[in-house]
Amino acid sequence: MKVLFLHRDLPPDSYTGVAVQVHRLANALSDLGHAVSVYTHSALPADARYAVLPIRLPGLRRALRWAPFLKRLWYPLWYRRLPMDGFDVVHVHGDGGFLRYRGNFVRTFYGTAALEYRHAAGFKGKLAQGLSYWMELREARRCRLTVGISPHVAAHLPGIDRVIPCMLPAPPDSAAAGKTAFPSLVYLGSRKSRKRGDLALEIWRGLREKLPGLRLTYVGPRGEVEDLRSRGEYRGIDFRARISQEELLGLYRESWLYLCLSSYEGFGVGIIEAMACSCLVVTTPHAGSEFLVKDGETGIIAPPEKAAALVAGILADESARREIAKRAREFARHFAPAVVASAYLDLYRLAKARAEKAPAATKGAAAPGGAA
Numbered sequence: 001m002k003v004l005f006l007h008r009d010l011p012p013d014s015y016t017g018v019a020v021q022v023h024r025l026a027n028a029l030s031d032l033g034h035a036v037s038v039y040t041h042s043a044l045p046a047d048a049r050y051a052v053l054p055i056r057l058p059g060l061r062r063a064l065r066w067a068p069f070l071k072r073l074w075y076p077l078w079y080r081r082l083p084m085d086g087f088d089v090v091h092v093h094g095d096g097g098f099l100r101y102r103g104n105f106v107r108t109f110y111g112t113a114a115l116e117y118r119h120a121a122g123f124k125g126k127l128a129q130g131l132s133y134w135m136e137l138r139e140a141r142r143c144r145l146t147v148g149i150s151p152h153v154a155a156h157l158p159g160i161d162r163v164i165p166c167m168l169p170a171p172p173d174s175a176a177a178g179k180t181a182f183p184s185l186v187y188l189g190s191r192k193s194r195k196r197g198d199l200a201l202e203i204w205r206g207l208r209e210k211l212p213g214l215r216l217t218y219v220g221p222r223g224e225v226e227d228l229r230s231r232g233e234y235r236g237i238d239f240r241a242r243i244s245q246e247e248l249l250g251l252y253r254e255s256w257l258y259l260c261l262s263s264y265e266g267f268g269v270g271i272i273e274a275m276a277c278s279c280l281v282v283t284t285p286h287a288g289s290e291f292l293v294k295d296g297e298t299g300i301i302a303p304p305e306k307a308a309a310l311v312a313g314i315l316a317d318e319s320a321r322r323e324i325a326k327r328a329r330e331f332a333r334h335f336a337p338a339v340v341a342s343a344y345l346d347l348y349r350l351a352k353a354r355a356e357k358a359p360a361a362t363k364g365a366a367a368p369g370g371a372a
Contacts, residue, residue, distance in 0.1 A: 001034045001348060004087040007094055008055070008075060010042040011245065017166070017269050018110045020245065022093050024167045025344065026050040028337035032345070039082055057081060072132045088355075089348040092143070097135025104355030106347055107143040108164070111266030112136060112156045145351050147344075149267045152287035162347070166269050167340040169245060172276035172332040179256055179278075182213035183315050186255040186279065188248075188270055189262070190220045196261040196284070196304070197224075203259065203308045204237060211315065217251055219243055252277035256321065257311065261304070262286050271299070272335045275328035280321050282311055298328040 007022045019042075026036045027049050036050035044052040060078040064071055076097035084090050092099065092107045099105070112133065140146055140157045147164050148154035154163055185204070189195025197220060204216040215238060218228070222241040229239045243251075252258060258274035260283035265271075268288030274281050275292075281299035283289040284307065293299035302310040314321050333339070 001345075001352070002086070002088045003029060003034055003036045003348065004053075004084060004090045005036060005038040006079065006082070006084075006090065006092045006096065007038065008041050010038065010040050010045055010048075010052075012045065013042040015242070015245065017267075018094055020269070021110065021166050023048070024169055024337060025341060028167065028341035029344070032338075032341060034345075037087075039079075055079075055082065070131075072135070076135060088352045091344075091348075092139075096139050096143075099139075101139070101143040102355065103144060103357075104351045105143055106145045106147065106344075106351055107139050108147040108149065109136065109140070109153050109157055109160070110149050110166075112153055144354065145347055147347065150287065150291045152291060153266050164340060164343045164347070165335055166267050166272065167337055168272060168276050168332065168335045169249065169337070170276075171336040171338075172329050173253070173278060178254065180215065180254050182215060183211050184215045184217070184255040185257050185259055185311070186217045186219070186251045186274075187259040187261070188219045190224055191228075194263045196263065199261045199304055199307060200259050201228075201234070201237075203311055206308045207312055207315075208236065210312065217255065219248070219251075249273065249277060252279040255279050256315065257282050259307075259311070260284070260289065261307065262288075265289070268292060272332050275299070275325075275332040276335075278325045278329050280314065280325045281328065282307065282314065297324065298331045299324065 005022055005026055007018060009019050010023050011019055022038065023045060026038055029036050030049040037053050038050060039053045039055055041055050042052070057078045060074055063074040075095035076099070079095055080098050080100060088104065090105045092105060096107060136157060140159050146160050147162055148157065148160040149164065149166050151163055154160035187197065187200040189197050191197035197218070200216065200218060204214065208214050217238045217240060218225070219240045225239040225241040228234050252274045256279070258270060258279045258281050260268060260271055260281060262284065263286060265286050265288030271281050271283065271288060271292045275298065281293060282302055283293055283299060284304055285301055289301055293301055295301040300310055300314055
């Protein structure tokens with residue numbers, strides 16, 4: 001099957017969740033013998049087994065320089081000019097608010113701006129998320145085949161056809177990975193955001209006297225990491241910024257616990273990555289944890305005010321920690337590349353069949369060929 005993806009960037013230009021998922025899915029489909037091309041601004045990643053089609057739209061560059069905070073508007077407006085004929089399926093992974101959706105188009109929603117809006121900072125941030133949600137609604141109504149990465153995402157957008165979860169980079173390890181000899185935690189995020197980095201630092205401060213060898217690896221934005229690293233109060237924390245996927249997976253493999261402390265995650269890719277690497281997940285309640293974690297069986301769900309106590313308890317209980325991590329590793333097999341890619345292939349076959357039957361049909365269109 002000949003498949004076209006649309007997404008603005010790829011690793012290593014961006015390690016955002018969507019960019020990583022696009023890269024993984026494109027590779028997984030290519031490994032199954034399908035021809036995948038990606039429209040993107042990024043160069044071909046070193047480990048890509050698919051093709052890249054460079055996006056060359058001069059007007060888009062000018063618009064981004066003039067008003068960069070409106071990028072969620074500029075990208076969808078200009079992307080409709082990209083030629084997309086000649087493919088069995090066109091899979092839109094973002095920025096498709098003004099595309100002319102046809103019968104062979106598939107759209108995946110990796111979250112919803114309806115809830116991101118609640119956590120956006122300042123007027124511009126809320127304006128951007130509000131605009132994004134308006135465009136999401138347009139797409140959900142006009143694309144005939146739509147995917148949400150979790151039931152939570154599907155519940156907030158009308159007409160989502162099915163739920164297909166995010167993907168791991170490889171099948172889970174067959175056995176527990178080698179862990180550090182001392183208690184170790186890993187956290188990804190930032191302090192003043194929905195990721196609750198301050199809570200991670202608070203947990204470390206509360207435990208370091210009881211567990212002198214405790215290590216926290218804090219992965220965050222470069223500026224924040226440099227500031228925290230310069231403070232004497234955080235000696236003993238390993239601060240890192242912009243690490244590769246290979247480095248991140250290495251951290252999961254050697255660490256005892258992964259702290260997912262967000263107030264909101266539409267899915268939570270870090271959760272399944274940690275599970276696959278036998279790194280026990282301690283997470284606050286949010287949509288992603290409700291979908292992925294069964295408290296006490298595949299991870300620990302801890303309200304923010306009880307997180308420190310629960311972390312201390314599970315660090316002290318080696319038997320429970322190993323048993324929960326083992327069950328979580330088995331659960332993570334649901335997100336192996338071949339499993340997720342197969343679910344998308346079923347959808348692609350349906351899209352191709354519909355397009356062959358009525359190639360110009362669009363959801364909500366009064367006549368073939370109507371603009372989205």
